Amino acid sequence: MLNPEILKELTTLKMPYGKYKGVLICNLPEPYLVWYHSKGFPQGKLGMLLHTIYEIKLNGLEYLLDPLKKGKF
Template sequence: MNPELLKELVVMKMPYGKYKGWVLCDIPEHYLVWYQSKGFPAGKLGMLLATLYEIKLNGLEYLLQPLKQR
């Protein structure tokens, strides 16, 4: 896994939708599950959301905690 992706998950904000303005790592898992069923958007945002989906699905949120504290 690319550590730069993890860093982006704790700083990048959702650009649109119900959670517009939220930092990606703070988006609730149920929203990511819904998004995954509809299909993540193309491009970098989609890749980040898919990565976050896998992190939350597998209970790996602790990997983001040290990055959030910086």
């Protein structure tokens, strides 16, 4: 089961670098996440968050983040 704090971070933290710098992690486009999946996610917390959002999008579970995006947490 996912930690609610991790889900909250997906909707509040922004990509710190690269083409999508400043974009909320939950709003990163799927092709970008697929690219990271094939290349390898970075180490540490950012890598864990990118892998988590990749799995959420891969499995069609984005709706789980809707209440968090609306600030209802």
